[in-house]
Amino acid sequence: xxxxxxxxxxxxxxxxxxxxxxxxxxxxxxxxxxxxxxxxxxxxxxxxxxxxxxxxxxxxxxxxxxxxxxxxxxxxxxxxxxxxxxxxxxxxxxxxxxxxxxxxxxxxxxxxxxxxxxxxxxxxxxxxxxxxxxxxxxxxxxxxxxxxxxxxxxxxxxxxxxxxxxxxxxxxxxxxxxxxxxxxxxxxxxxxxxxxxxxxxxxxxxxxxxxxxxxxxxxxxxxxxxxxxxxxxxxxxxxxxxxxxxxxxxxxxxxxxxxxxxxxxxxxxxxxxxxxxxxxxxxxxxxxxxxxxxxxxxxxxxxxxxxxxxxxxxxxxxxxxxxxxxxxxxxxxxxxxxxxxxxxxxxxxxxxxxxxxxx
Numbered sequence: 001x002x003x004x005x006x007x008x009x010x011x012x013x014x015x016x017x018x019x020x021x022x023x024x025x026x027x028x029x030x031x032x033x034x035x036x037x038x039x040x041x042x043x044x045x046x047x048x049x050x051x052x053x054x055x056x057x058x059x060x061x062x063x064x065x066x067x068x069x070x071x072x073x074x075x076x077x078x079x080x081x082x083x084x085x086x087x088x089x090x091x092x093x094x095x096x097x098x099x100x101x102x103x104x105x106x107x108x109x110x111x112x113x114x115x116x117x118x119x120x121x122x123x124x125x126x127x128x129x130x131x132x133x134x135x136x137x138x139x140x141x142x143x144x145x146x147x148x149x150x151x152x153x154x155x156x157x158x159x160x161x162x163x164x165x166x167x168x169x170x171x172x173x174x175x176x177x178x179x180x181x182x183x184x185x186x187x188x189x190x191x192x193x194x195x196x197x198x199x200x201x202x203x204x205x206x207x208x209x210x211x212x213x214x215x216x217x218x219x220x221x222x223x224x225x226x227x228x229x230x231x232x233x234x235x236x237x238x239x240x241x242x243x244x245x246x247x248x249x250x251x252x253x254x255x256x257x258x259x260x261x262x263x264x265x266x267x268x269x270x271x272x273x274x275x276x277x278x279x280x281x282x283x284x285x286x287x288x289x290x291x292x293x294x295x296x297x298x299x300x301x302x303x304x305x306x307x308x309x310x311x312x313x314x315x316x317x318x319x320x321x322x323x324x325x326x327x328x329x330x331x332x333x334x335x336x337x338x339x340x341x342x343x344x345x346x347x348x349x350x351x352x353x354x355x356x357x358x359x
Contacts, residue, residue, distance in 0.1 A: 186268070
């Protein structure tokens with residue numbers, strides 16, 4: 001049997017936190033071989049962030065924002081290639097930006113023009129990773145679990161990989177090859193970021209400093225945890241604004257930040273009740289791992305080691321989502337599944353992605 005082809009791939013992620021573009025280089029066969037390379041983040045300018053926020057839900061100047069978003073992704077790719085002398089690249093995995101996610105209505109919408117990105121970069125692009133899964137009855141999210149499983153390698157199991165972006169999602173990895181469960185746990189950073197922007201003018205609670213000055217409103221937290229989403233069995237997923245009604249109005253900026261931080265941690269703990277066996281260790285990726293108040297709340301509620309993924313796997317936790325879409329692009333070209341029934345709820349393992357050849 002011949003060896004699987006190895007691809008040089010750039011993966012891209014524009015997450016629900018609306019903070020910017022992550023671009024990561026990966027050498028992979030879309031299976032067990034993974035060699036991580038350079039990574040960069042290009043923050044969005046405040047003006048573009050506002051325009052992007054304005055089209056969430058699929059309203060407003062979607063076409064104009066989509067073109068600008070695609071051009072910004074091309075700039076990120078070119079910067080990554082130039083700054084690191086990457087040379088030839090075989091594929092780009094282009095997630096785009098989710099502006100609407102309603103899988104129970106059969107709808108998920110990621111803006112980003114794959115054909116335009118291929119023309120701008122001269123590299124074949126794979127995008128539209130989620131549509132096939134939703135068409136097969138799945139949630140279309142999360143899509144990083146197969147990459148998480150490949151990275152987990154020799155780690156003791158069960159282990160959980162928790163990604164805290166705008167929405168938080170978890171991958172539970174059991175002892176057997178097919179022993180995998182994934183789902184969105186609840187809000188990640190999105191509500192807290194929105195709260196901070198509204199009440200302080202700052203885009204996030206840097207390091208959890210504001211939350212540490214406040215007190216948790218147990219009444220708001222109890223109402224939040226009464227949401228039926230937490231009792232619903234996974235796989236399951238969320239739109240960025242599904243919990244917008246949980247904003248703790250009437251609190252001071254510090255108490256609101258403390259309460260929203262507690263909500264994120266409590267939602268994760270509620271999700272852990274769905275695991276087939278307790279995870280003995282939690283590895284945290286995404287921007288939320290930089291929030292010490294949130295990490296402390298997670299450790300308290302989970303009662304087991306909770307640590308940034310960086311040291312555990314000798315990687316950059318900010319790069320993982322972008323790397324995952326590089327990995328999925330290689331899997332797409334190889335005709336391998338991008339999701340499993342246990343990760344998205346689809347009726348069967350689902351292939352996906354749409355290819356746009358270089359021009």
